[in-house]
Amino acid sequence: MPNFILMLALFLLLSIGLRMIFEPAFLKKIIGLGLFGHAINLSLLLSGWTKPQYPSIGRAAFLGNLSFENSSDPLPQALILTAIVIGFALTGFLILFHLMSERENS
Amino acid sequence: MSLGLLLLLPAFFGIIHMKSWNPRERILLGFLLTSLLSFSLGFLWLHPELRILKVGNWPHFAGIVWILDGLSFLFCSVAILIYLPASIALREQNSSFQFFFHLFFAALLGAFLTADIFNLFVMFEIFLLSSYALFFGIKQLKEASNFIWINVFGSAVYLFAISYIYQNLSTVNMSDIAMRFEQLPMDRQDIIFLTLSFVFLLKAGLFPLFVWMPQSYPALPSSVLAFVGTLGTKLGLYAFIRWTSIVGGEVLARHADLFLSLAVMTIFLGALGAMGKRSLRNSLAYLGISHIGLLLLCASVGTTNALTALLVYFVHDVIVMAGLFFLCDDIESARNNRSIFNRQSLVSYIFLILILASAGIPPLSGFWGKLQILKFSTQLPMIFISVLVSAFLFVYIGLLIWSRYFVNIDDHSSDKAAGAKIGISFPSFYCLALSLAYAFLVSTQPTFFQFIAKELSDQNLYSVRLHEASINSKSTSQPELDND
Numbered sequence: 001m002p003n004f005i006l007m008l009a010l011f012l013l014l015s016i017g018l019r020m021i022f023e024p025a026f027l028k029k030i031i032g033l034g035l036f037g038h039a040i041n042l043s044l045l046l047s048g049w050t051k052p053q054y055p056s057i058g059r060a061a062f063l064g065n066l067s068f069e070n071s072s073d074p075l076p077q078a079l080i081l082t083a084i085v086i087g088f089a090l091t092g093f094l095i096l097f098h099l100m101s102e103r104e105n106s
Numbered sequence: 107m108s109l110g111l112l113l114l115l116p117a118f119f120g121i122i123h124m125k126s127w128n129p130r131e132r133i134l135l136g137f138l139l140t141s142l143l144s145f146s147l148g149f150l151w152l153h154p155e156l157r158i159l160k161v162g163n164w165p166h167f168a169g170i171v172w173i174l175d176g177l178s179f180l181f182c183s184v185a186i187l188i189y190l191p192a193s194i195a196l197r198e199q200n201s202s203f204q205f206f207f208h209l210f211f212a213a214l215l216g217a218f219l220t221a222d223i224f225n226l227f228v229m230f231e232i233f234l235l236s237s238y239a240l241f242f243g244i245k246q247l248k249e250a251s252n253f254i255w256i257n258v259f260g261s262a263v264y265l266f267a268i269s270y271i272y273q274n275l276s277t278v279n280m281s282d283i284a285m286r287f288e289q290l291p292m293d294r295q296d297i298i299f300l301t302l303s304f305v306f307l308l309k310a311g312l313f314p315l316f317v318w319m320p321q322s323y324p325a326l327p328s329s330v331l332a333f334v335g336t337l338g339t340k341l342g343l344y345a346f347i348r349w350t351s352i353v354g355g356e357v358l359a360r361h362a363d364l365f366l367s368l369a370v371m372t373i374f375l376g377a378l379g380a381m382g383k384r385s386l387r388n389s390l391a392y393l394g395i396s397h398i399g400l401l402l403l404c405a406s407v408g409t410t411n412a413l414t415a416l417l418v419y420f421v422h423d424v425i426v427m428a429g430l431f432f433l434c435d436d437i438e439s440a441r442n443n444r445s446i447f448n449r450q451s452l453v454s455y456i457f458l459i460l461i462l463a464s465a466g467i468p469p470l471s472g473f474w475g476k477l478q479i480l481k482f483s484t485q486l487p488m489i490f491i492s493v494l495v496s497a498f499l500f501v502y503i504g505l506l507i508w509s510r511y512f513v514n515i516d517d518h519s520s521d522k523a524a525g526a527k528i529g530i531s532f533p534s535f536y537c538l539a540l541s542l543a544y545a546f547l548v549s550t551q552p553t554f555f556q557f558i559a560k561e562l563s564d565q566n567l568y569s570v571r572l573h574e575a576s577i578n579s580k581s582t583s584q585p586e587l588d589n590d
Contacts, residue, residue, distance in 0.1 A: 021259075033258065040265045047273035076272065079224055083265055086231050090258065093238060097254070 006046055013039035026098050030091060037087040041080045048076030108146045109159040109172055112182065113216055115142055120208030129197035132204070136193030143186050143215075150174055166221075167279060173221040176558035177351075177417075181218045181344050184421055185211070185337055187540065188428050191533030195329035195432055209236040210334065217341055223271065224278045226345060227264055230309070233341065234261070237334055240326065260308045267301040274298070284352045299357050302349055303365075310342030312402060313372040316395050328387055328438070329533070332431035335391065336424050339398055343420070347405050347413070351562045358408045365406030370492045372399030377499045381506065386441075387434050389507050390427070393464065393500075397423045400496065403489060404479060411482035413559035418548055419475030425544060426464045426471065429537025433457055436531060437511050454512040456538050461508055463541050465500035471545035478552075 013035050020032025056074035119139045127135065150157055159172040174182070189211055196207060213233035220226050234257050241250035272278060274294055275286045287295065326334065350358045358365075376396030383389045401423065404416035436453065459470065466472035476497055483489040548555075 021255075036262055040262055040269070043266055043269040044272070047269040073276075075278075076269075079268070079272070079278075082224070082228065086228070089235065090231075093235065094254070094258075097238070097250075101251075 003046070003049060006042060006049070010039050010042045010046065013042065030094060030098075033094070034087075034091065037083070041083060044076050044080045044083065048073040108149050108153075108156055109174060109219065111146045112143060112150075112174075113172065113212070113219060115139060115146075116208050116212035116215060120205045120212065123204035123208060124201050126201050132197040133194055136190060136197075139193070140186060140190045143189075144183070147179070147183060147186065151179065167277065167282060170225060171221040171279065172219045174219055176561045177344070177347065178218040180417060180421070180558060181340070182215055184424050185214050185218070188333060188337060188424060191428070191432065191536045192329060192333040195332070195531065195533045203240070206236045206239040207330070207333075210240070214337060214341060218344060221280050222278055223280055223283065224268055227261070227268060230264070230341075230345075231261060233338070237338065240330060240334065256308070260305050263301060264305045267298065267305065270301070271298055280348070280352055284354070287353050287357075295353070295357050296360070299349075299353050300361065303346065303361075306342050306346040306349060307368075307402070308342070309339070310346060310402065311339050311372075311395055311398050313368045313375060313399070316372065316376075316398075328431050328434035331387065331391075331434070332428040332533070335394060335431060336427045339394070340420070340424060343398065343401055343405070346402070347416070347562070350405060350408055355408055355563070358406065362406050362408070366403065366489070369399045369403040369406055370488070372396065372402065373492065373496050374399075374499075377496065377503060380503050386438055386507070386511060387431070389503075390430055390434060393503065394427050396496070396500070397427070397464070400479070400493070403493070404482075407482070407486070407489070408563070409482065410556070410559045410563045411478070413562055414552070414555045415475060415478035415482055417555045417558055418478050418552065419472075422471040422475050422541065422544060422548075423464070425537055425541050426460050429460045429534045429541065430457070430464070432531060432534040432537060433460075441511070451512075454508075456534055457512070458508050460534070460538060460541065461504035462501070463545075465504045466497050467501065469545065471541045471548070474545060474548045474552075 017032045017034075017036030017039055020028050021036060023029055023032065051070070051072045054070050054072045056072050056077060116139065119135060122135065123132070157174040160166060161170040161172075163169075192207075196204070199207075210233060213229050213236060217226055217229035217233065220229060238250065238254055241253070268278060271283065274290060275283055277283060277286065287298075290298075373396050376392045376394075376399055379392030380389045380396060383392060397419075401416055401420055404412045404419070433453065433456065437457070463470035463472045466476040476493065479493050480490060483493060
């Protein structure tokens, strides 16, 4: 069931984001890109969504008797983290780009 | 460690370039970087056991892996060969421009060397961000806007494809994908293959997807185009070749008709664009698209002979197109000053030889690639005819462009006014010499390319090499670690 809710959220974010990217206003484009990025991150999260009730392996594994069987896959989270950082840099760059082109026009 | 040098040195030199050197010192730095990179590349060629770099020495399925195989060796060496004249042509640019230029180069080498499909995404992003920044530095923002949004969209699709791959194969390592891909049901294979191919062909500039490219080209100085425009699209080509060699010939053969027809349309639409455009760099950009179509034609056939032809043609194409773009600034600035080059001038001869080489006139370098393409396509009449027709079309276009930009001035009195004062630039001369040397090399020794193509089409070799290397590395890479 949580899987279904996440899928629904993914679909909503994806469609709203796509719709907003094609808006003419720049700020709406940026917000749409952000929503689109969240949809991507959700899909990456869902790709490793095999055992959602367990935490991923970390130092806690040694303290709390976790083994491979009762821990979830940490790799999608690393991928999401990288994607978030890149998306953040890209958003910052695009806003700066917009400001520069505004200044060029005026 | 030598592989690590290849990855880190360009970015490191980018940081060195942040200081305000004068143009002469920048040339020296360019020579230094080229010699260091080619030295480490040659060192790796002599030591096969060092051609794999596992970060942290973890096993390949758990860590980040970089591999130098035949294909990435060829692409890296071509990138380094073109870097030298580009760094000389760009010596006058300011330091932030130099930094992004070197970052671009670093991302290019990184993408050629990575063995991880997510790392390829990261390298694509570094590459794209630095090329946006190159647009940004030139302050031609309107033209860059299309380029940026199209590529943002492409990256988003790429990430979706990665998440789908991870869900189905639970790996992002290329050799593991190659091993597990055949166990997937057929429809999932198709979804994964077509989505990622869409992304790579978007970057390479195939038929419906190349619209963004020539629009954004006039924004950049042509010496940047010689590097960004020729090698940037070839990164997409590299990713597509690597991707087809990972998923194997069966999946490619299922969709070969689609890619073949798109490639043929790319060839002819690119040629039409090159004929129609009035500015030189736009004509050259469309000519480049047309050649990309020719290369993708070989890639979508995908047999060993086709891959050999592709590699032979690819090296020639990068060298010659870079040489033409290096000449572009001189010719256009002469045209803007209401003067025009004489047909008997040296620039005119260099331009003519380069553009005829790109068309494939027999003793020049383009001919040998075309010959290979015609050789493998004797059983495929559609490809044979379209390549033959396009070869004649290219000769016509080359002569058309040449006659448009160089005039025959008979009386010597007007010759002085005709702007013959601009000396020939070293970069284009370098590319000409390289192209002639390459024509000689490839006509005498084509076996090197056959070797690489055989390595590529043997799908298992990639993963087998990885496993062999992981066995070897237990004995060999231990002293390597101590050196660090």
